[in-house]
Amino acid sequence: MPHPRRRFIQQFALAGVALALGRAHAAPAGAKSTPAQDTTPGYSTFAALVGREFSAHHEASPTTSLELAEVVRPKSLRGHPDAQKAREQCFTLIFRGEAGQRLPQGIYRLDMPGLAGFDAFMSPVGGGDSYQVVFNRI
8 A cells, every 4th residue: 555645745736637538628607517628648649759758837936857768557457447557647757857956846848849738736856856746537
């Protein structure tokens, strides 16, 4: 079982990702609302981008360059009715920043040339210069 603090951070990150990716625009009274279309790529797209640089934009920090260091799938996908979909849509991005630089956790705009930018909740992991973005779109 994960350490309680790590589990809290993971759950908090999931809530932030859900909030950032699930924003729907307000509709006039009486109008049917439709869920926002998620255009963020899945696991296979990000796995091919390991080692590439992303720009991270946050209102409380200057724009920062981060390297996509790793894309991690969950250890278990037990309980998901569609395992193939879960393998593509449940994953964690691990970014590495510059040594000695600490970014605050929060919602960042992540951009990379050739990839549509997206908003995601990013949090520091470990005591170094690594950050995680957790996706769970099931």
